[in-house]
Amino acid sequence: MAFSDWQAFIHMGGYGLYVWSAFALSFLILALLTCYTLWTQRRLKRLATQLQQRQQRLAKRRQQEVNTP
16 A cells, blocks of 8 residues: 555545554553563572572581581
8 A cells, every 4th residue: 555645644545543552552562571571580690699609608507516516
């Protein structure tokens, strides 16, 4: 479908409101999904680091208990 000018392109033969709102909603959902994924990734990395540090502290404490008479 060819449009004669930008206004006709934006109007989309009377369906512009539906077309552009669908594009906007899709973009918003993808943006929110991307933000949520990045937030979750950072949170999981932080939790994994905390767990690893805790395991190292426990291993060090066990080693000290074994070495003390």
